[in-house]
Amino acid sequence: MFSVFTKWLDSLFADEEAILLLLIIAGALALIVGLSHILAPVITSVVLAYLLDGLIVKLRAWRVPAGPALVIAFSLFLAACAALTLVIMPMVWKQAVSLFQELPHMVGKGQLLLTELHQRYPELITEEQFHSVVSSVASELTGLGQLLLSFSLSNLLNIVALSVYAVLVPILIFFMLKDKRMLLGWFAGFLPENRPMMRRIWEEMDEQVANYIRGKVIEIVVVGGVTFIAFSIMGLNYAALLALLVGLSVLIPYIGAAVVTVPVTIIAYLQWGPTSEFIWLFVVYAIIQALDGNILVPLLFSEAVNLHPVAIILAVLFFGSFWGLWGVFFAIPLATLVKALINAWPRAKTPCESPNLSS
Structure with missing residues (x-):
């Protein structure tokens, strides 16, 4: 053994x-x-x-x-x-x-x-x-x-x-x-x-991190800006504060949007109650979230982040517990680094993988 x-x-x-x-x-x-x-x-x-x-x-x-x-x-x-x-x-x-x-x-x-x-x-x-x-x-x-x-x-x-x-x-x-x-x-x-392996990992990670940071900042600005305009037009109280929270929520994939929905819903309901204004606000907010997830994110990131959703959530929880906000922000690049290391790590060849010298 x-x-x-x-x-x-x-x-x-x-x-x-x-x-x-x-x-x-x-x-x-x-x-x-x-x-x-x-x-x-x-x-x-x-x-x-x-x-x-x-x-x-x-x-x-x-x-x-x-x-x-x-x-x-x-x-x-x-x-x-x-x-x-x-x-x-x-x-x-x-x-x-x-x-x-x-x-x-x-x-x-x-x-x-x-x-x-x-x-x-x-x-x-x-x-x-x-x-x-x-x-x-x-x-x-x-x-x-x-x-x-x-x-x-x-x-x-x-x-x-x-x-x-x-x-x-x-x-x-x-x-x-x-x-x-x-x-x-x-x-x-x-x-x-x-250092061929280091060069390969550096080139991959340099492009991945650069695309991720630029795309994520653009996503924060676009989602936060559009949300502020929509909330202001509809007359929602604390539009700037809520728009900032909605913009920053994109830092935490899948989880952030669900969490930030709670204060938006509470403030809108306390302001309007179960009226048509509340329903319309919720419809507009849902449209913003849908456009972000189905159009903006694929447009900004494309294949830059090729990770399974389960891996992304685990990376957010793991690195966020170590480094707080920075860990959440860099969770996806760090998970991509782990993936790149696993893919580039040298492996000993098994007999089946050895070159056939008799041919």
């Missing part, structure tokens, strides 16, 4: 390049886990640099010189950051504060709606169950309000760190884009010259 296990290990780790690659990946994961807070601006910069590099490639394809293409892409990035900081985030923050202030009124309105529902259909729920549901809903909403308050206070304490990030991240992005070849060449200098 031990000899069989030893032979299996020898066949699995017979290639020196495979062992080196495994050590590099293990070291990188340990570094990220141990220094995640310190490396957060670097990881953010890498993600945004991938995003802007795609724009630079497009500009270069339109015969724009390298220097002006870098300046144009970086200027658009700074303009987007300014719009996010000066326009979008203040609007979302204002609506979040308003929602927090309206929570007691919403709790009372929710209790009234539950009372009316209980009076209309008393056979569906007993008196004890009704009061238990009302009290639990009230306590949960009160706890949510306290959580939002503590979250806001903790963010105010991190304002200095956010200011440092606001300065460091643009600088890192600029030099990552400007000196991309030099940085990659410096890192490659520590690797062996003969």
Whole structure:
């Protein structure tokens, strides 16, 4: 039994390049886990640099010189950051504060709606169950309000760190884009010259990660923007806040859309009740989700992410439990990396696979 296990290990780790690659990946994961807070601006910069590099490639394809293409892409990035900081985030923050202030009124309105529902259909729920549901809903909403308050206070304490990030991240992005070849060449200098498996995995992952990041950011902007326009036209309260949640929900495949439907439904029902406005809003929201899943996602990602839905969900749960939001965001690229490693890993040939030298 031990000899069989030893032979299996020898066949699995017979290639020196495979062992080196495994050590590099293990070291990188340990570094990220141990220094995640310190490396957060670097990881953010890498993600945004991938995003802007795609724009630079497009500009270069339109015969724009390298220097002006870098300046144009970086200027658009700074303009987007300014719009996010000066326009979008203040609007979302204002609506979040308003929602927090309206929570007691919403709790009372929710209790009234539950009372009316209980009076209309008393056979569906007993008196004890009704009061238990009302009290639990009230306590949960009160706890949510306290959580939002503590979250806001903790963010105010991190304002200095956010200011440092606001300065460091643009600088890192600029030099990552400007000196991309030099940085990659410096890192490659520590690797062996003969590394066919590493090259194959790097080329595949570089394209996969770039397509995924660019596609996911475009999906967030499009879904969030369309949702905000639709909710604003229909007059839904907290349209900007809900649109931001809907846009960010695309980060978690399959699960995010189901989770974000709950606050949208609750706020719409408390605002309109079981009226035609509520039904139409739900129809429009369902259409947005359907167009995102059936048109936008295939158009943006195509075959870039060729993973089974079960593998995607498991990757989101696994990597999200380790690295939170970053783990959720990179769950699909990391799962693709695992798949690429499995496909590229050298395997010992069995007698059936050995070349036939007698022919």
